[in-house]
Each structure stands twice: as structure tokens, then as C-alpha cells.
Amino acid sequence: DIVMTQTPLSLAVTPGQPASISCKSSQSLLHSDRKTYLYWYLQRPGQPPQLLIYEMSNRMSGVPDRFSGRGSGTDFTLKISRVEAEDVGVYYCLQSIQLPPTFGQGTKVEIK
Amino acid sequence: QVQLQQWGAGLLKPSETLSLTCAVYGGSFSIYYWSWIRQSPGKGLEWIGEINNSGSTNYNPSLKSRVTVSVDTSNNQFSLNLRSVTAADTAVYYCARRYGGFDSWGQGILVTVSS
Numbered sequence: 001d002i003v004m005t006q007t008p009l010s011l012a013v014t015p016g017q018p019a020s021i022s023c024k025s026s027q028s029l030l031h032s033d034r035k036t037y038l039y040w041y042l043q044r045p046g047q048p049p050q051l052l053i054y055e056m057s058n059r060m061s062g063v064p065d066r067f068s069g070r071g072s073g074t075d076f077t078l079k080i081s082r083v084e085a086e087d088v089g090v091y092y093c094l095q096s097i098q099l100p101p102t103f104g105q106g107t108k109v110e111i112k
Numbered sequence: 113q114v115q116l117q118q119w120g121a122g123l124l125k126p127s128e129t130l131s132l133t134c135a136v137y138g139g140s141f142s143i144y145y146w147s148w149i150r151q152s153p154g155k156g157l158e159w160i161g162e163i164n165n166s167g168s169t170n171y172n173p174s175l176k177s178r179v180t181v182s183v184d185t186s187n188n189q190f191s192l193n194l195r196s197v198t199a200a201d202t203a204v205y206y207c208a209r210r211y212g213g214f215d216s217w218g219q220g221i222l223v224t225v226s227s
Contacts, residue, residue: 048217
């Protein structure tokens, strides 16, 4: 299985300040079709995960543009340009280039 | 806008079979894989398995010997059976739609295994 490793595991951010979460995969997620099969999710308490970013850098419809994703074949970053109160929760990365799809262990984001 | 609604028993005894069903409302049923994912404090988010409308399945090797995912295309539903459950199977179980990533999820059901 592809191992997804996120850092940090927790993050406390002042509203209006930026935040950055790293995700590293044990194998390249760059497919021969030139897509990178890396996804970012936010899970708020009591809710299922919500897809924010697909194929490494594409925002889902309705996701604020303060969220952005970038990376290479094995190293990925989710950036929040200016954290707002509604951004609190646990962020997960996911790979789906290879079965079984595997998630990172999660990064808990809190407001200072 | 697709909606996934799931149901099933929330309390099981060890050795029983976990059975959950997920109904899909809206959107196409035919071009996606329909997945089951669980979340427990100890193991985080774990993909269990999936099925498409043709009945083609994929399973997580860690659970494959105990899992069956089936589909009812006439009602746009799919189901999960997990046999011989133990306390380690206690988790919130989600159904989800997959096209690359999982872009739509059910509300989740807490399944507790306890004697």
C-alpha cells in the first residue's frame, strides 16, 4: 500500500494568518495520463470529509480561493492563505493512483 | 446534486455480520465506483471496498476475506457485508462516490461491536 505521511499533526493558527500542511507519499502519484492523483479533504466535527482539492491543485466548486494545492510526484502542500474560523477541523490527504486508496493520518487545525 | 443516504444496524455482537446499505439520489449511477470507508480512532480513515454498476468489485486486501460489496442497480443502491466482526471493527462507516477521489459521502453510521 502507498503510505501517506502528513505533517504537522496539529496546527494552531491566528485568524487572517496563513497555514500550510505537508503530505508525502511513499510512491509517485503522477500517472502516465499526466494527472497527479492526490486529493485534500476537510472534516469538520460530526461531518464526513469534504473534498477541497482534486488532482493535486484543482479546487472543487464552492471552495474558497484561499485554499490552494501544489506539489510534485511525492511531496504535496495544502495552503490556506488567510485562515478563517470556519476552516477548523481535520485535514486529510488521499491518494488514489493505486488500490487501495489510502489517506494520511490527518492534521488538526485550530484557531488561536 | 447527488445525495447518499445510508442505513443499517449500529450495534453488533462479536462474530455477527455487519450489513449496511447506501442509496444514491440524483446524478449518474453508472460512471462511478461506489465505495465503503470506515473511520476509527485507532486506524483513521480506511477504505474497505467498492463496486461499479456492472458489479465489478475491488477490496482492501486487509479485509478482503470478510467483505462483500453488492449492488442493486434497479434501486441505485449498494451494500456492505462484513462478516465475523470483532471490537476492532467498531467505527463510523461511510458510503462514498469515487471518481478519482471520493467527492460525495453519506452521513456516516457508528457501528459498535460489543458483547
